[in-house]
Amino acid sequence: MTIGIGHYGGEWDKLRALIEVAFSAPWSEAQLETEQKVWEPGRSIVAADGDELVGHTGAFSFEMTVPGGQVAAAGVTMVGVVATHRRRGILRDLMRQQLTDLRDAGVPLAVLTASEPVIYGRFGYGLASDHQEITIKKSSRELRKVAGVEDVQVRFADPQESLERTAAFHNAQALTRPGMFQHNENFQYYVTHDNVVTDLRGASPLRCVLAERDGELVGYSHYRTRRTDKGFVDVARVHSSDLAAHAALWQFLLDPDLLSETKYEQLPSDDPLLYLLVDPRAAHATTLDGIWARLTDVGPALAARTYSEDVDVVLGIEDDFLPWNAGSWHLTGNQKGATCEKTDRTPDLVLGVRELATVYLGRPSLALLGAAGLVEEKTEGALEATSRAFVSARAPWMDTGF
DSSP states (O other): OOOEEEEOOSOHHHHHHHHHHHTTOOOOHHHHHHHHHHOOGGGOEEEEETTEEEEEEEEEEEEEEETTEEEEEEEEEEEEEOGGGTTSSHHHHHHHHHHHHHHHTTOOEEEEOOSSHHHHHTTTOEEOOEEEEEEEEGGGOOBOOOTTGGGOEEEEEOTTTTHHHHHHHHHHHHTTSTTOBOOOHHHHHHTTSOOTTOOOTTBOOOEEEEEEETTEEEEEEEEEEEESSSEEEEEEEEEESSHHHHHHHHHHHTSOTTOOEEEEEEEETTOTHHHHBSSTTTTOOEEEEOOEEEESSHHHHHHTSOOSSOEEEEEEEEOSSSGGGOEEEEEEEOSSOEEEEEEOSOOSEEEEHHHHHHHHTSOSOHHHHHHTTOEEESSTTHHHHHHHHHOOSSOOOOOSOO
């Protein structure tokens, strides 16, 4: 029987049944309620075998920060195919339909978090950010002295009652770092409730502390305490507007009563905490992959960001999955803006769309990819110059899983 691919016009309950089977995981009612809250029916694409739903991909509507500005992005989510229908090309067809729809809707960027990263490289997704998973024992918590910490007051607040203030603070901070996106009303709900990415075994309710200076909010943290085989602080997020506030929050989080250590799974790879610790080994940091990015439309995507140095280069892009991206693109830009148009000129650099997505948010560098044999330099000096232009001042960071 032919598998049909199309937009989903049905109800949540039927889609929910597919998701539970495809992900092979029982979700609690609270988790499913949270997922339904943020679900965007108009972005759901399904595969159907007759009346049976056998595959799905969806997306959230994001305003994501890129170097120098923001761009409309789709946060790809709830991707799955039931086990009885795998290896029939269903996921490929779902991905192509989704990416084509996004391009037609003027959304030049798709992003996701990958449960199995090797899958999404086939569809042009590249690893565009990383972060650190850290565990700091209470005995190794000492931080270097930071001026102004004594002027910052850290106090408890109810996560819901303080949400208006913390959400506004988050969104202002999100404008300053590539990879972060604006939390709309649905995502404000999502990050303060029990969602599918949270294992709540042995966990306290979500807790919130605010960092204030003379009544002004200069930072906040969400966290839980847990008691499993050992007791620890499980940090969900830390945001701050200056170093003193950042240090004050971490002093609080690293010194828990009756708990032995502090864990955080999504510390930015360039976070100053890694250098504030007196013991440089204290963090026990492990690098994890963050955002996987895919350019649905190369020209608008490259024109939507700025570049740290003047760039004038012709990129030869290889893209077998979305053929409209393939060919030569003339990119010119600087710190004020950019243009990117199709051209007949011979390329200065040749690379795949996956590699272009890898550096789109500002890390790592085209030169590094070139050293790995993933970028071909046709014009001498073009690789080094273009690499410098693409790098962002701050490392891209996925602060919110989805």
